[in-house]
Amino acid sequence: MRTSEEIYHRIRWDPRFDPARFVLGVTVRGPGPARVPLPAFVPGGDVPWHRVLFIEADGEVVWDRSTGLDRIDSSSAGRVRDPRRLRAPFFTAGTPFRWDPLVGWHDAVIPAATTTGPAAAVRLRVLTWNVLWDRYDGDRIDTARRRPLLLRALERADADVIALQEVEAGLLDLLLRAGWVRSAYALGTDPAGRDVDDTGLLLLSRLPVREAGRHVLGPHKAVAAITVQTAAGPVVVAGTHLTSDHAERGAARRETELARLAKVLGGIAGDVILLGDFNDGGIGPAVLPGLRDAWSEARGPDDVMATFDPRVNPLAAVSTLSGSPARLDRVLLRGARLRAGGTAILGDAPATPDGLFISDHYGVVVEVTVGEDPTGGDGRILQHPDPTDADRSFVRRPTQPANSFLPERLxxxxxxxxxxxxxxxxxxxxxxxxxxxxxxxxxxxxxxxxxxxxxxxxxxxxxxxxxxxxxxxxxxxxxxxxxxxxxxxxxxxxxxxxxxxxxxxxxxxxxxxxxxxxxxxxxxxxxxxxxxxEEAAAIALSAVSDADAVLAAVDSRRSAFLGLVRQVKAWAWARGLDSAPFGGLPGLAWTVLAARTVCDAGDLPRADLLRHFFAEWATWDWRRPVTLRPGPPDTDTPSSIRILTPTAPVRSCTAQVGTGGRDLLIREFHSGWERVEAAGSRPGSRPDLLAPPPLRQRHAAWAVLTVRAVRGEASTVTLGRVRGRIRALLTDLERAGAPDAHAWPRPYENGSGVTRYAIGLGQAPPDPHRIAEVADAWLAGLPGASVEWVPGDRSPVAP
Incomplete structure (x- = not known):
């Protein structure tokens, strides 16, 4: 019987096995062994080999320590099933490499993986960048200073796949020694080989690499490709760099390369992402049939952002022939399961105080959605071949509208x-x-x-x-x-x-x-x-389905919706309307309002969505509940405002909003509408929506809530208990004669074990004696808390 270590490495590195379909049973504290996906197990980590009790594949035990079972070779469980995508004669097979602290850079092919159930939609962030080698004009482009800046920019880009052009030995050496590369990325080729030196192409992948290949287009020109494994299935990512006009007969050679490139892509089955420096501003479907430009798909055909701009970038000015800006670097998509989302340009500003750019080209980043969840469910990766291939639900980065008023601090x-x-x-x-x-x-x-x-x-x-x-x-x-x-x-x-x-x-x-x-x-x-x-469990799990229902509702206008909802949430934050414990609207409510706005707006340009948002909700009949999709009129509402959750169990997420809170929201919607309209009438102006409200004008007196740490109890526990009852205090204040009370949701003092909140009591506040009566009853069972009446001229908050 072989050891668990031997079996692990056999599965991990034998191309006939699919590691993602194997599970290790590991001894842990508790009633039974923990089940750990084999790709997530770390050899030499916290779990020693003797604690591996059994190994399963496709639900079948193929190795068991206690019984001496060893069927890894005789069983068909866990075997690779999918054929290669980078096939001959179109591609010469290559080998991806990963870093191992014990053996250095070694071959690391990850066989095909499968998912359990319907394919989940995932987001794949890809980056292409021509990084400017110093084979020409080396004395004018400051390569030694630029390379460390480039490595920092690449690391911060947080891309799943990086395609670089014009890589040479010095830069390759820096990349091979970078900790972030060694810890997370595979290379698309042998770093000790001649591929990078011959073509300057290098692919790095944080996702598992099933195969690698290369096709030569001409002297020093090629297509480098890898097949990466995602939870939604395999995707081929190919990088290229076509001949520039600097070369003799450059345009004619590029035309030949494009024709061959189209033929090569035709030999690949499935989804393809092609990215790189095409040295041609006219790449389109007529040149490469079946491919869509991700930038145009995400931003519209009128956005012609230049990636090479000698008017702005001195490095580009060194080598330009025409002096004109051009969009040479692109990300192209093929396949109905690929959709372009967020986009960004990197390196389009100086990286040093003295004006040094990272390269003569700008980097292009695109967030690509792969696959879709046909069930409309949670989109969770049920089984993934590598722990780095995790759910990217929280990494969606759609483009921020150009007219956004949001500062970076928010x-x-x-x-x-x-x-x-x-x-x-x-x-x-x-x-x-x-x-x-x-x-x-x-x-x-x-x-x-x-x-x-x-x-x-x-x-x-x-x-x-x-x-x-x-x-x-x-x-x-x-x-x-x-x-x-x-x-x-x-x-x-x-x-x-x-x-x-x-x-x-x-x-x-x-x-x-x-x-x-x-x-x-x-x-x-x-x-x-x-x-x-049970109902409580169903409500908690509906947080998953609610989010996915919102995204499904906005569908093709997702980018516009996400830009709008961020604007709205930042406005609500600035105006103190965003905290449910303080009688405001929770994040889901703002999300539903923004999504409903986008759905109702039809084809309205995204620049007009914010005005439409304020206009729609300022004039809404709040006797009717707000639903994600328009529904039949309903005026039988027991609460001041009802915004309903998108999925079952359907319920109001705004029960905490009282009559005063509703009236305040309506006033704020009108104020926002007026500001947007006023800004629209002045060319080039932006609405000042992040200005704090005029609190001193609204409130003639304040109730200051002070929370002090209780001995023997964590301050967060004390504070959490008090925050959980602030809505009750607002209700008591309304009944005591302060219907327009508003609790500012962020403390104006926080430190040394003391936290203070300000609660505005409106224009005609109750007297100090009445506030004391209300506070005494409310403070029962809240050690460490106190409430003090403060006159308006001693306003604890500004303005």
């Missing part, structure tokens, strides 16, 4: 993609999800909320729903989460909510986990079958 975005701090949080969120899925293989880990939809503002929490088979032992879940996330701090159980959960902090990312027991329903299908569960 959006955390630049050119439609996250700024440095927010990029770090996105990578961190991905790492958290990946580690939780590896540590809890029997649990369905769903990203929900704004990160699932793609509407998260800077600093947003990571909200997760964990569907746990059977019943929940929250302490056991906490223990396993702590092991999976050893750097997490402030881990605490939340047991007072409708569904228990955990809250924690990983570096600068707040993480909220709702833990849902699925009883006899398998965790992987619990979202679709949530009606079979």
């Amino acid at each position: 959006t955390g975005r630049w050119n439609g993609f996250p700024a440095a701090g927010e990029r770090h949080r996105i990578v961190l969120a991905r790492r958290v999800v990946r580690r939780l899925r590896a540590a809890l293989p029997e649990v369905a880990v769903h990203v929900v909320g704004s990160r699932r939809i793609g509407s998260a503002l800077a600093g947003a929490d990571l909200d997760l729903v964990l569907a746990v088979p059977g019943q929940v032992d929250l302490s056991s879940v906490e223990t396993r989460v702590r092991v999976a996330l050893p750097t997490a701090t402030g881990v605490r159980q939340v047991v007072g909510a409708r569904v228990p959960g955990l809250r924690l902090l990983v570096e600068d990312l707040d993480v909220d986990l709702v833990v849902v027991p699925t009883a006899d329903v398998p965790a992987g299908v619990a979202v679709a079958r949530r009606a079979e569960l």
Whole structure:
């Protein structure tokens, strides 16, 4: 009988086996072994080999320590089934390489993988960049300074697949030694071979690589391709660099290369992403039939962003022949299952104070959706071949509209993609999800909320729903989460909510986990079958289906919707309307309002969507509930405002909004409408929608809520208990004669164990004695909290 280590490496590296279909049974603390997907197991990591008890493939045990079973060679389970896509004679087979600290760069083909159930939609972020070698004009382009800047830009781009052109030995050496490359990326070729030196082409993939190949187009010109494995199936990603006009008969040679390129692509079955420097601004369907330009698909045919601009970039001015800007670098898509989403240009501004650009070309980044979820369900990857191929629900980065008023401090975005701090949080969120899925293989880990939809503002929490088979032992879940996330701090159980959960902090990312027991329903299908569960569990799981229903509703206008919802949420944040515990609207409510606006607007240009949003909701008859899709009139409403959840169990997510809150919302919608209209009448102006409201004019007095840390209790627990009852305090204040009371949702003082909130009491506030009576009754059972009446001239908040 062979050892578990021998069997592991046999499965991992023998091309006849598919590692993604294997599971290891590993001894852990608890009643039974943990089931760990083989690709997620780390040899030499925290789990020693002797704790591997058995190995399964396709549900069949092929190796078992206790019985001596070893059927890995005689069983057909776990065998590769799919044929190559990069076939001869179109491609010469190559070998991808990965870094291993023990053996260095080694061949690393990952055989084909399968998914369980319908293919899930995933997002694949691709980047192409001509990085400017110094074979020409080397004394004028400052290569030594540019290369480290390039490596930092590539790392921050957080791309799944990177296609580089004009790579030479010095840059290749820097990439091979970069920690972020070694830890996460495979190369599309042998780094010790001559492929990169001959053509300057290099592909790097963070996704598992099933195969690699190369086709020579001419002297020093080629197509380098890899087939990457996604949860939605394999995708071929090919990079190329065609002849420029600097070469003799450059245009004629390029025409020949394009004809051959079209023939080569015709020999590839399935979805293809072709990217690179085409050195031709006229690439289109007539030149390469069947391919669509991702940039035009995402931004419209009128957006002709230049990727080579000698008027702006001094490096481009060195080598230009015409002096004109051109769009030479492109991402092209083939296949109905590929859809272009977010796009961005990288390196289009100087990277140093003295004006040095990273390259003469700009990098092009595109977020490509692969596949779709035919069930309309949660889109979760049920089985993935590598822990790096995780659900990218929280990494959707659609383009920010050009007329957006959002500053980077709120959006955390630049050119439609996250700024440095927010990029770090996105990578961190991905790492958290990946580690939780590896540590809890029997649990369905769903990203929900704004990160699932793609509407998260800077600093947003990571909200997760964990569907746990059977019943929940929250302490056991906490223990396993702590092991999976050893750097997490402030881990605490939340047991007072409708569904228990955990809250924690990983570096600068707040993480909220709702833990849902699925009883006899398998965790992987619990979202679709949530009606079979208790109401609280069904409501928690509907956070997944609600988000997906919103995205399905906006469909082809998703990019416009996401731009609008980020604008709206930033406006609501600035005006203090965004916190449900303080009587405001939760994130889902703003999302439904924005989605309904986009659905009702038809083909209205995205530049007019914000005006339409304010106009629609300022004039809405709030006796009628708001639904994602228009429904029959309904004026029988027991509450001031009803915004209904998109999926079952359908319920109002705005029951906490009182009459005063409704009236305030209507005033704010009108104010926003007026500002947008006024700005539209002045060419080049933008609406000043992020200005704080005139609080001193609205409120003649204030109730200051102070929360002090209670001895022996975490301050977050004390604060959470008080925040959970603020809506009740607002109700009491309304009954006491302050119908227009408004609690500002962010503390104006927070430190040294003291947190203070300001609650405006309106134009005709109750007197201090009446406020004291209300506060005394409300404060019962809230140690550490106090309420003080403050006159308007001592306003604790500005303006």
